[in-house]
Amino acid sequence: MPLNLANYQKKAAESVKAFWGNRDASRKKQAEVGKADAGNRGAVTGGRNMDGFVALMIDLIEANDLKDATVIRGGRIPLTLPGYFRPTKMWDMLVLRKNHLVAAIELKSQVGAFGKNFNNRTEEAIGTAQDLWTAFREGSFGDAARPFVGWLMLVEDAPASRRPIRDRSEHFPVRPEFQGASYLERYNVLCKKLVQEQLYTTTAVLASPQTAVKTGKFSDVSDMTSLKAFVTSFAGHIASEAAR
Structure with missing residues (x-):
């Protein structure tokens, strides 16, 4: 039976519109009540800007016939999983079935402040995956097959994110x-290496300009880290789980 990708292109464009729209709405709301955060922080402290992509993942689950899955996306049910180096870790989306972990997904974004936050995102992505897989090895998730572990990154498409950067390394190149x-x-290289080192099942990096609030425009950086590669891998994992 062929995989059903749930018309992901159209739904991803709607998710991108919602992302930029939610950021604008959060920033305006905080400004109106006199609590505007410095820089872009006000746009990310007021809500879950990547919820459109969570909805896309849910559509993929339903389209590929995993009917008895429990999808946790926030709200009353905690999004935490046990770790190995720390007690718990909060994820952006979890998929459970019959008391075992089917999938865990991180959905991140980067708007401006690229030099300040790239290393933070990198360290977070590596540490999160290492913690989960060590806990998995030590039996924290029971006797079950390896889950799908995904990392999707939406980056502002702007001159500052596309400009070549020179680094200084005083002792070694x-x-x-x-x-x-x-x-x-750099995000593209990171995503490729996260998969090559088996830290994540699949990763993706998408570039989108702020004007996409009206158009939903986004682009892939490479085929290997494209949204199509991500949703195809996820849909395949869901279909395999449904067939068990």
């Missing part, structure tokens, strides 16, 4: 793939 790479390309 920076690896060739990072030399002169823009922040978008």
